[in-house]
Amino acid sequence: MSNPPTFDFSGKVAFVTGAGSGIGRATALAFAAAGASVTIADISDSGLKATEDMMIALGAKVLSVRCDVTKSADIKLALDQTIAAFGRLDAAFNNAGIEQPGASIVDLTEDMLDRVLAVNLKSVFLCMKHQIPLMLQNGGGAIVNTSSGAGVIAIRNQSGYCASKFGVTVASKVAALEFADQGIRVNALCPGIIDTPMIARYTGGTEEGRAAIIKQEPVGRMGRPEEIAATVLFLCSDSGGFITGHALVADGAQTAGI
Numbered sequence: 001m002s003n004p005p006t007f008d009f010s011g012k013v014a015f016v017t018g019a020g021s022g023i024g025r026a027t028a029l030a031f032a033a034a035g036a037s038v039t040i041a042d043i044s045d046s047g048l049k050a051t052e053d054m055m056i057a058l059g060a061k062v063l064s065v066r067c068d069v070t071k072s073a074d075i076k077l078a079l080d081q082t083i084a085a086f087g088r089l090d091a092a093f094n095n096a097g098i099e100q101p102g103a104s105i106v107d108l109t110e111d112m113l114d115r116v117l118a119v120n121l122k123s124v125f126l127c128m129k130h131q132i133p134l135m136l137q138n139g140g141g142a143i144v145n146t147s148s149g150a151g152v153i154a155i156r157n158q159s160g161y162c163a164s165k166f167g168v169t170v171a172s173k174v175a176a177l178e179f180a181d182q183g184i185r186v187n188a189l190c191p192g193i194i195d196t197p198m199i200a201r202y203t204g205g206t207e208e209g210r211a212a213i214i215k216q217e218p219v220g221r222m223g224r225p226e227e228i229a230a231t232v233l234f235l236c237s238d239s240g241g242f243i244t245g246h247a248l249v250a251d252g253a254q255t256a257g258i
């Protein structure tokens, strides 16, 4: 993006899951550009290494942790390492996720349902469970959980993915209610179609596949990961200080007509 976000996160510490690719990588880089120390967490060693190299090139303070977000122990360890390295936790972007192969509700396998709910939804519960007590130690913080347009509208052949993303939105709202009076803000972010490796897999990576999916976007293009990153930084910044319990749609009007 030609104009990087202008938020100031100097002295702040951010934790980003799914930071080895796409939206998570762009957000980790944006936090770093805004002065934060950043923990990048992902299950992919190669993805983490690539993001870490980009962050080091920015002069960022970065901690890279291999973490499977379906495992409570992995998340706790990554957060303990964050506190050991940087001393506090101010912002968390719980963003790791997987797509679901298209299948009708009767054809969706139990394994795939378990997997998509574990990676996309259970992980958000586990992350918040371990992050909120750490944020409370320094008076509060802000959490953004990645939902989706699929957390706003029902999509055929995506029952597991939609259920996971509607769940992320509701879990975010409940957490916001529970901790609103203790300085913790929690919001869900619902991106439209964003140009990342996930969408490349979804479209088959072909020009025809891209064109077909872009037709769903009234703005006539996909969103850029950096645009979602800027929205995350806004929600975590003092500028978003009165926003909590909200599901913010950033989708080029994809769901506006529903």
Ligand code: NAD
Residues within 6 Å of the ligand: 017, 018, 019, 020, 021, 022, 023, 024, 041, 042, 043, 044, 047, 067, 068, 069, 070, 095, 096, 097, 098, 099, 119, 120, 146, 147, 148, 149, 190, 191, 192, 193, 194, 195, 196, 197, 198, 199
């Ligand atoms: P991506 O595939 O480019 O990145 C996802 C990252 O999550 C990868 O680095 C992957 O290794 C990591 N990951 C997967 N399983 C994990 C696990 N168990 N533990 C830790 N990390 C794991 O995808 P993206 O497009 O950047 O998607 C990021 C988030 O945004 C996802 O939650 C996705 O559902 C959501 N989303 C994406 C779009 C889109 O159009 N790209 C739209 C709406 C919502």
